[in-house]
Amino acid sequence: MSNQNVLRVCDATMQFGGVVAVNNLNLEVNKGEIIGLIGPNGAGKTTAFNVITGVYAPTNGAVELNGERIVENHPQGKMRELYNGENLGKYNDVKVLTPDRITKLGVARTFQNIRLFKNLTVFDNVLIAKHMNMKGNIFSDVFRINRKEEDRMKAETLELLRILGLEEHKDDIATSLPYGKQRHLEIARALATKPSLLLLDEPAAGMNPQESDDLMKFVGRIRNDFDLSILMIEHHMQVIMGICDRIYVLDYGTLIAEGTPAEIQNNPKVIEAYLGVDE
């Protein structure tokens, strides 16, 4: 495994009014790694995801993708007075790409509470993700001038569904799928954007041990098959410990530990903040 850096979050702070959701977060994902992001409820994990994917602009800090700054911000306007974090003055640019541009750069994500296109078919759900890489404009598309492009997208989608074992459901409405399959579909949809980095927000939430075990294998498989780096939020410790190369632990927005699963399991801070409370 090469040590090439894919994602680097630099001193990211996200403050909503006076509430600090993420405090001075530093995080790295290297090529081919599966990284876990854990922490008690409300620790700021999803907020961190939203900062990385451009849904929120961080109050201060930056995000780099493959060495390129995609997000950078410093406190502005009212936040200038409210900000009580560190690293002021370190980040002077203001650059916030919209989520769609970040997706185009190769970051795909799933959501904590499944966000499928509910009334569309499984096939269309995945096909939509192909839209951003389509060649041609709306005229050539409407008047079917580039049929080859459309055929290519459909073929790729079908192939993807086949690989992920969703082919038999392709004409079903997304919400008619069982819960586990919906999670799979959301991952499939994210993969259809051909990402280099995949962010999974609690993929095993609400699954029984058997299902989460399957999911763990599934995540490992797609990492290899699709040449991915993965950052995942998860509460199921078996999943996290069994699959992750490294783990970051957040508590009250602050990073309290990072390391291999074995290190984390024995870290007293983590046990106090998280495992001790939870289990």
Next chain:
Amino acid sequence: MKKISLLLVLLLVFSVFAFGCGESGDDSAANADATGISVEGTTIHIGVFEPTTGENGGGGMQEVLGARYANQLYGTVEINGTTYDIVLDEVDNQSDKAAAVTAANQLISKGVVAVLGSYGSGVSIAAGETFMNAQVPAVGCSCTNPQVTLGNDFYFRACFLDPFQGTVMANYAITEGYTTAAVISQNGDDYSTGLATYFKNAFQELGGTVVADVTYQTNESDFNALLTSIKAENPDCIFCPSSIVTATLILPQMTANGIQAQVLAGDTWENAAIISNDAVGVAFSTFFDETDESNAVAAEFVNGFKEYLNSNPQNITWNANTDTVAAVSALGYDAYMAVYHALEALNGTDIETINSVAIRDALVNVSFDGVTGAISFDENGDAIKDTAYIKTVTEDSLATQSFQFVRTQSVADL
């Protein structure tokens, strides 16, 4: 692929049938050209094309009443030995142009050979083409816009026109000694804006000055700001052509704002709904006066119509809760009578079936004494009128719920 082939099939079929019907289509059009719509059996259908809902629903209904009354009196006509029943087919054009066209088509499809209406010029202009294409003559009641009959050989009208009316009111203002005027008109309303413009032009030509020219929106009901700006200019008179609804709103607000200027208006104001303390002193032009003794036809009509109104409480509701005869009712009656006289004129001609084109030809030459004066049509199809009746509201009006006749006014009086 499926969609494309579907599209191709669609286009193909379209073109095929278009080929096929090219000739037959022309044939049927040719048929229509000759005779328009013919009467079948012994019932003559006359359409009543009026707004009974929407902005002008109130006035439109009063015209319908006039036509209904006329139909009650003259319900049959004898032509070449056959007695025909005349039946009114009423349709509501909703004071709305889009609805007006379908409403007009509704009448055509019912086989009417002549049409009465409408109140409000907009709907008449919109439907004019439909009547012309179907070769069915229409007799407008109180559509005063010149555009209604211009360039349409099948549209006639029983009333005078806006340019005439605007000029009449300007003349009236000047003869009364007013030299400054304010004008209030409604944005988007052809009647109000047209009349206001004619008044302005004539008033300035006669040496008056227009000191304020303001507009309001449809359904607007607060005029305080407008009136304040008018009051600041202190004009001698205020010309305010508007719908009845606006009249009932603007008059009390004038009183409240302490405006003393003479208020002038157009024919729409002749409706009992405006009579109130605040309206005392206003002057407006209209088509007809119910107390005009000099016209025997009118006197007879007034008595009969009042009786008709009182025969049914619903009629009174429709007539703004009084039995005062509105000018528009008189026009509705006259429009009906114009068609009736045209039908009578067909008696004795060698016509085999009564059709709409023949009625139209007869209408061109119709001449009779109507309730609103002698009626005959000029080359545009407009009734030749040279006088307007100026009416006002006095203290007595409050008790009698009727308007007081001031005098007649014509353009040449000055």
Next chain:
Amino acid sequence: MERLNQKTKMTASIIACIALVVLLVLSYTNTGTTSMLRSVLQLGSIYALAAASMNLLNGFTGLFSLGHAGFMAIGAYTYAVLTIPVNKKANVYYLYGVADSLANVALPNWLGLIIGGIAAAIIAALIGAAVLRLKSDYFAIATLGLAEIVRICVASSPMARITNGSLGLKNIPGFTNIGFIPAYFVPFIVVAICLVIMFLLINCSYGRAFKAIREDEIAAEAMGINLARHKQMSFIISSFFAGIAGALLAMFLGAIQSTTFPLMLTYNILLIVVIGGMGSLSGSIISAFLVIAAKEWWLRFLDVEQYIGDWQVPLLRTGFRMVVFSVILMVVVLFWRQGIMGQKEFSWDGVYNFFRRLKTKFRGKNTKAAAEGGNANE
């Protein structure tokens, strides 16, 4: 759900097309008493286009716009101003005169029609950048305000020499024969072409992107769909077709005024969209014809007092039609929320299965079990 094979569908489509065409031709050749049918069909087709274009925005992209009447007004006025014959201009602009630059302009009507659509699209593009950032209700009220602004400006005095102010325009050229095709069919052809384009749009990649935005904006954005750009596109396309519909309405009416395009027009179109089903173009088309026919034709009898013998049928008098009509609307909105088609489009499979279900129902309880057995085999 049973599916028919391709060949059967094709045959059915061809038969349906021919039937449709024959019906249209019949309505055309039969003059006299069918003129009502003809005008309802024409008006219905225009409303179908207007409703479909609104559905593109409201039903497919999930942007609740109430500015449709404004864009129709822009299309209608652009068309009218550009195409009124030169020799009739003096007659039309009888009060204010015509602007010098327009005095000798009279474009052919097809060109005016397209420019009408483009004008609406351009205004939409200018405005869209500003208002599309607003969230649902705020977007609705901003577009509503926009339509009111258009309506008032069109009738205002500075525009008088172009739009004839409050007096409105008349002598607007109507439909004319195209080669051998009689004028009567022109609106159907124009509307059919526009609708085919819209069907192509909703089934292509951009159409799917619009639907994705409707389903979930955040997920759509996470899938790499540029929200601003796609919303803008949908807004412009919808306005373009609204402009075309407005221009067709001007052709149909022959005379327009600013009051031809009130807020009520937007509401009427919206109600057609709702009855047809938000997110179904075929639903909008079907409901446009049904609503126009019901409102302008079938329910008209409610406005006229009727007598059975001497007994007067109660309630029937002027205005009752609109009451009944609005009650029907409320019933649809409350109890039949999906409208006629829901989010589905017309398909032969749908028709086939609909009749199959009916048949199963009629067969009664005895055969129900058997029918269910049959279904299980599918």
Next chain:
Amino acid sequence: MTNFLQYILAGISIGSIYALIAIGYTMVYGILRLINFAHGDIFMMAAYFMIFAMVDFMIPWYISMFIMIIATIVLGVLIEKIAYKPLRTAPRMSIMISAIGVSYLLQNLATYLFSALPKQYPSIPILNTTVHFGEASTSLVTILTPIICVGCVFGLLALVKYTKVGMAMRAVSKDFETAQLMGIQINNIISLTFVIGCGLAAVGSILYFTPRPSVFPLAGSLPGLKCFVAAVFGGIGSIPGAVVGGFVVGMCETFMKAVGLSEFSDVFTFVLLIIVLMFRPTGLFGEKMAEKV
């Protein structure tokens, strides 16, 4: 100067009525997230109720007023129960469309029952007394309107802020489901909202129609639209916002008319609205609502 005073009076008087009606919009929106398009028409129906009570049944004005307010409230609550309640779980758009449908129905019903001709609004003698301010004159109702408006607003704010019911209302407006879980009777709170909104519309209708004594089926549509604009302008959902919005809209249109641009007074109002929304997408006092991802 006199003119200026007169304009101010006109602006304040119309502005405070807009404010009263805008509160109805804003409260319903705050609780149900519904733009109640029928509110303007409820306002119109209130005027017809008053005519019925005073003209047709000859009831003295002080009693009629109560009858009318109660009738209006009953109408509003009925509309809520019939047209909005069944759609509570439906998408936002359906309920908005239902509101448009109700508005359509009320207008058509009024045309059918009362005819399209305007009816004279009965005069309430006390309110019509003329008052003089130097050279500017106005009727008592013009003076009373802003006072009643401000009184109502303070009463309402106190109700929302200090009473148990008010707390329940705030809870419902923050989170529907959680409020329900906390044992709040959602339906009662919603009904109460309609009671207050329609009550204010009824009061507004007295103040509005007394100096503009003409009622017709479309009388509610334009004021309704403007109040709606006022509510959005101030940030729909916020009571002080609605009041400020009402005054701003009233003042703006008055001064547009004062400077001789009467034709564009409404255009200006809408342009102002769009500009405000561009810079503050949720109106002046509206809460920013970030969607949870």
